[in-house]
Amino acid sequence: MNEDKNETEELKEENAQEVPTEEKEDKKPEKKDKKAGRKKEDERLTALEAEKEALEKDKAALNDKYLRICAEYDNFRRRSQKEKDNLYGDIKADTVQKFLPVYDNLERALKQGTEDEAYRKGVEMIMTQFCATLEKLGVKKIESLGKTFDPAFHNAVMHVDDEEQGENVIVEVFQEGFTIGEKVIRFAMVKVAN
Numbered sequence: 001m002n003e004d005k006n007e008t009e010e011l012k013e014e015n016a017q018e019v020p021t022e023e024k025e026d027k028k029p030e031k032k033d034k035k036a037g038r039k040k041e042d043e044r045l046t047a048l049e050a051e052k053e054a055l056e057k058d059k060a061a062l063n064d065k066y067l068r069i070c071a072e073y074d075n076f077r078r079r080s081q082k083e084k085d086n087l088y089g090d091i092k093a094d095t096v097q098k099f100l101p102v103y104d105n106l107e108r109a110l111k112q113g114t115e116d117e118a119y120r121k122g123v124e125m126i127m128t129q130f131c132a133t134l135e136k137l138g139v140k141k142i143e144s145l146g147k148t149f150d151p152a153f154h155n156a157v158m159h160v161d162d163e164e165q166g167e168n169v170i171v172e173v174f175q176e177g178f179t180i181g182e183k184v185i186r187f188a189m190v191k192v193a194n
Helices: 002-111 117-136
Strands: 139-141 154-160 169-175 178-180 183-186 188-193
Touching: 002 117, 002 178, 002 183, 117 139, 154 169
Parallel strands: 154 188
Antiparallel strands: 139 178, 169 188, 178 183
């Protein structure tokens, strides 16, 4: 019996010795699996971070592109509006310029003496209405008589020496000048003293 006991004890010891080695062997692959899993997770995390950075760069690039397009459109809109305003002003100036001979003829008609008061009154009314229309369009007469000659507004066609007048003073206006805003439609034709 002793022998049986010894054998049983030996078997138990062998089994006991085998179990820890199996457990140790099982733990080693688990550690390897955990390390490999962590490594894969780290790689996956790195890949995701790189993808996130790439998406943020793309987002920044798209945002920059969007802002540039908005700025270009805003500049285009302003430029178009400015061109439209300039075109309207140029067309208005050209149209008014074509009507200025009518103003000159009405002015000459008013300077002529007539015995028919009704005729004179009618011409005065037409001239008043014409001037009111020009004013509504933003057309202003260039004040010239008695003012200092300014080549930006006046066209000197005659020169006279007059000691009673100052230097470069306009003494006579042959043809009225007109402006729309700061743009000269027609220069005033004047006679300058000294």
